[in-house]
Amino acid sequence: xxxxxxxxxxxxxxxxxxxxxxxxxxxxxxxxxxxxxxxxxxxxxxxxxxxxxxxxxxxxxxxxxxxxxxxxxxxxxxxxxxxxxxxxxxxxxxxxxxxxxxxxxxxxxxxxxxxxxxxxxxxxxxxxxxxxxxxxxxxxxxxxxxxxxxxxxxxxxxxxxxxxxxxxxxxxxxxxxxxxxxxxxxxxxxxxxxxxxxxxxxxxxxxxxxxxxxxxxxxxxxxxxxxxx
Numbered sequence: 001x002x003x004x005x006x007x008x009x010x011x012x013x014x015x016x017x018x019x020x021x022x023x024x025x026x027x028x029x030x031x032x033x034x035x036x037x038x039x040x041x042x043x044x045x046x047x048x049x050x051x052x053x054x055x056x057x058x059x060x061x062x063x064x065x066x067x068x069x070x071x072x073x074x075x076x077x078x079x080x081x082x083x084x085x086x087x088x089x090x091x092x093x094x095x096x097x098x099x100x101x102x103x104x105x106x107x108x109x110x111x112x113x114x115x116x117x118x119x120x121x122x123x124x125x126x127x128x129x130x131x132x133x134x135x136x137x138x139x140x141x142x143x144x145x146x147x148x149x150x151x152x153x154x155x156x157x158x159x160x161x162x163x164x165x166x167x168x169x170x171x172x173x174x175x176x177x178x179x180x181x182x183x184x185x186x187x188x189x190x191x192x193x194x195x196x197x198x199x200x201x202x203x204x205x206x207x208x209x210x211x212x213x214x215x216x217x218x219x220x221x222x223x224x225x226x227x228x229x
Contacts, residue, residue: 003117006030006047008038008064009079010057014102018051021106027113035059042068049116054080054091062094069095075116079104085221092175092222099173099222115171115228132167134215134228137206139167146206153205158183162198163206163226166216171228173219199224 005022009015010033022029030045032038035056042050050068054061065076075097080087083101091099097119098112130142138147144160146153155163161183166174177189184194199218203210217225 002026002028003113004028004030004046004048005051005113006032006038006041006045006049007051008032008035008041008056008061009051009053010034010055011053014053014079021109025110033057035061035064038064039067042072042074047074049113050074050076052076052078052096054078054082054087062090065091065094065096075119077109077112077116079109088173088219088222089175089177092173093177097172118228119169119171132170134167134170134226136208137215139163141167148206155202155205159198159202159205162195163202166224166226170226173223173225175223179223195224 005027007015007018007029009018009031012033015031015033019029019031030041030047032041035058038050038052038056041047052061052064056064061078061080068074068076076095077098077100078091078096079100079102080091081102088099088101097116100109100112130140132139132141136149140146141164146155146160146163162179165179165182176192176195179195180188180191184191188194199216200210203213203216207213207216215227217227219225
């Protein structure tokens with residue numbers, strides 16, 4: 001069964017481009033050119049993923065996200081020309097799962113769709129994976145053990161908590177505020193320097209080259225992503 005994608009986008013050229021690009025990959029595309037039509041399609045069309053532009057003619061895309069999140073956890077990927085850090089943070093904090101700034105490459109969009117689909121399948125599973133393997137990193141969530149190239153890595157309690165949050169959201173951008181809240185608590189949501197220090201420590205322990213990280217990726221000004229291979 002093909003993946004059903006709802007595209008909420010008011011620009012006809014963008015819709016045509018994505019219609020061709022996604023249909024050739026076997027995806028079933030539903031289209032809406034306003035926020036209200038998109039919300040109606042989200043309720044009746046049973047999409048697996050929503051691709052959403054923020055600059056819609058009748059309502060802001062952030063409001064579309066908030067309304068969808070009142071009743072559904074459908075994965076949402078924002079496709080927007082708004083490229084400022086505050087726009088990305090606002091979209092992710094509103095409940096989006098990912099954010100791509102226009103213009104973007106089809107290859108990157110398809111990779112983000114696949115990653116989102118994998119996360120959706122994992123989150124709907126009644127028995128989440130006790131052991132997660134990403135490249136040469138292995139995390140045993142049940143035993144709280146971490147390995148790099150089959151060698152056990154000793155992490156501090158904070159390093160492990162930070163890594164486990166990224167593992168649970170792997171493939172997804174996790175904002176600074178979310179990481180700080182989950183690892184340190186609500187009173188630390190503005191202490192971004194904590195994250196820089198501990199992410200650097202994790203990279204030194206888990207990356208082959210900490211100066212050129214392959215898995216612990218910085219999303220500049222927004223947060224971090226654990227790349228999901």
